Amino acid sequence: MTANNLTLQDQIEAAPPGGLILCGPAGIGKAAFAREIAARLLGCAPDFAHPDLHIVRAAEDKKAIDVEQVRDACQRIRLAPADGGHRVMLVPQADTMTVNAANALLKTLEEPPARATVILTVDAVGRLPATIRSRCRLERVAAPARDAALAQLRETCPDLSVEEGRGLLELAQGRAGLAADYAAAGGIELYLDICRAAKPLIRPGGRVDRPLLIALTQRAGKSWPTAVNLIERLAARLSETLACGEPPAAAMEGEDKFLQAIARHARLSASVSAWTDVRRLGEEAEVRNLDGRTTLDRALRALDALAATPAEQAG
CATH class of the missing domain: 1.20.272 (Zinc Finger, Delta Prime; domain 3)
Structure with a gap:
């Protein structure tokens, strides 16, 4: 986890928003980072279940998060917290919500319950409805160790200049392997x-x-x-x-x-x-x-x- 992400954790713990969007490239650990934020808000370890943590994912036999899943989670975070603390609803890959599911979530974001935070993770924030984006705090999650990725890329492609390497990594969203493919x-x-x-x-x-x-x-x-x-x-x-x-x-x-x-x-x-x-x-x-x-x-x-x-x- 980068220093910027650690600072973000501290900020969110100090003043939890009703809605939070974590946006960043695929494969950089946004879901794990969301769990870490949730754990800080709930006062537990990120690898343990918690009665006030509600995770919404598409069913194994479906590609989309449906409206009933969202409605159920929204109802749960409106209940009194089990230990009198915070409640968190996590929605990894939130851009896979159906239109009805997004509308159901919007109702909760418009009137968020006290001591509750909805955390959405997406690879591209543009896939979320504008109504949802406008009601959440938007944070870009930094790809880890960009300097290390640059060193790895230039080792694979020694003829690249530092400037070219940085540009390719930006296009590849910090992934040195994909940047090397671009270079080739x-x-x-x-x-x-x-x-x-x-x-x-x-x-x-x-x-x-x-x-x-x-x-x-x-x-x-x-x-x-x-x-x-x-x-x-x-x-x-x-x-x-x-x-x-x-x-x-x-x-x-x-x-x-x-x-x-x-x-x-x-x-x-x-x-x-x-x-x-x-x-x-x-x-x-x-x-x-x-x-x-x-x-x-x-x-x-x-x-x-x-x-x-x-x-x-x-x-």
Whole structure:
């Protein structure tokens, strides 16, 4: 756990919010961190059950958290605490809630019971409804040991500069292995090419630059799966910019201004939809062994919805 996360634990213990969202990359231990915060609030060890700790997860045979699960947990945290202390409701992977489940949770967040905290963990905060985000304290959870990850990356890819390594780690959300995969495929330059092709999206009604798109698909070659993944990252980072009101740390010079320029007119729903479409396209291409150039072309074109005009959005 990083020093920043430890400080956050202290702040939350001192003034527990009614709702808390922990957002950060997949695989960095957000669920475990949420348990540690819950344990501090409940005065118990994080690896023990507690009568005032209520965890909501999707059933094993389902992918989504349903409304009855949320309603049950919301009712429980309104009961008197077993030991007269705090009550905590944990919702790992909260973005898997159904619409009805999210609405049920919203009712509790609008009028949170005293001495109770709802903790949600998500990989991307943009997937949560705005009504829920607005009623919770939002905290980004830091990926652990970024300096160690940078050292590991540069050991694997000794030709990378420190600046390039940091940029790749930002795109890879702190994961050195994925950053090394990006580096092998052209890394920052490939992401720059994607941003150049997407530059027209800074204007309402803009479309991905067709000549640059064709050139990109030709240059990507066998690295097209990584290029599709980086397109997904662009959509995800734009979603974070829209959801949080500010861009994440820039992966390269000028990326923050680029994301802000698109965010001035893009809708969060369109951004999340584009992100989801590109991710599904990548998964489909892998399963069905689709043509790389066609897949990359379709992935970039999925971004066109980001700059759709109000008339196009209505249509």
